[in-house]
Amino acid sequence: MPTIKVELRKHVGIQQTRLGSIEVEHAQRLIMVTLVQNDGTEATSQVGLVGTQPGAPINFMRQPSGQEWPKPIKDAVRKQVALELGDESRNEAQPPAPQPVVLPVDEEELDDGDTDVMPDIDD
Amino acid sequence: MADTGNGTTLTLSSTGAVGNVRRITGNEETLGKIGVSHLGTTGHNEYIPGDLSEPGEVTFEVELDPTTAKPGLGTVETATVTFPLGSGGSTAANTAGTGFLTKVSEPTFENETLMVRELTFAFDGKTGPTHTVQS
Numbered sequence: 232m233p234t235i236k237v238e239l240r241k242h243v244g245i246q247q248t249r250l251g252s253i254e255v256e257h258a259q260r261l262i263m264v265t266l267v268q269n270d271g272t273e274a275t276s277q278v279g280l281v282g283t284q285p286g287a288p289i290n291f292m293r294q295p296s297g298q299e300w301p302k303p304i305k306d307a308v309r310k311q312v313a314l315e316l317g318d319e320s321r322n323e324a325q326p327p328a329p330q331p332v333v334l335p336v337d338e339e340e341l342d343d344g345d346t347d348v349m350p351d352i353d354d
Numbered sequence: 355m356a357d358t359g360n361g362t363t364l365t366l367s368s369t370g371a372v373g374n375v376r377r378i379t380g381n382e383e384t385l386g387k388i389g390v391s392h393l394g395t396t397g398h399n400e401y402i403p404g405d406l407s408e409p410g411e412v413t414f415e416v417e418l419d420p421t422t423a424k425p426g427l428g429t430v431e432t433a434t435v436t437f438p439l440g441s442g443g444s445t446a447a448n449t450a451g452t453g454f455l456t457k458v459s460e461p462t463f464e465n466e467t468l469m470v471r472e473l474t475f476a477f478d479g480k481t482g483p484t485h486t487v488q489s
Contacts, residue, residue, distance in 0.1 A: 242434075244450055244484025249403070255484045257450050259367050259432050275444040280434055282367035290365040292436065 236265040237311035258283045262308055281312055361438035364414055368431035373416035381410040381449055409477035418461045418469040428454050433475045443488040451482025
């Protein structure tokens, strides 16, 4: 069974200026995952990005095959993010749950024994 | 090595997911020029480079997901365009920088046509944009 190692690497980019190239550190980390096989061989790949500000979502990239990353990898990443960035409330970037639709209802309509919540149209 | 754009991803550090990205129009940084021609100049006008460059903006088109909240304008965050990972690499090349969304459009509703939303992210020039090569 392979071992999963997660590293949050500083994201340092190169900016070109008229005075030459300068290194710029971004307020996010590259999420690097290394799978160590039983025979000792390793494979490392970037699986996503996470902002360093509190509450920033974990942005997992799609695999080249278009598939989601396996759950053990996602769990290991969440654990490492909580450990290093000190925020256990981070969630994977995903759409918010749809909010329930609430319709105004006249309480008298409900109390008169009529189980139909829609007002009578023949009044 | 020549390659297509398939596999390119875009992430916004605070907004998070915006839906499946169909197209990203890459950033374009521009630098103005200052004319230095004078009465003794002959032939062509002459120029020197300006002092400050425009950091540019990225436009991208995403499939509209009705369960995804409409991204808000003006939130300062880091946008990262991660290039497809070439063979032999572990970290793909990327372009990243701080900025904010300046445009979020509603889709065109039409038969036989996907609902897509167009967004524009303008780099603010405070951090980056930077480019990192694949390693």
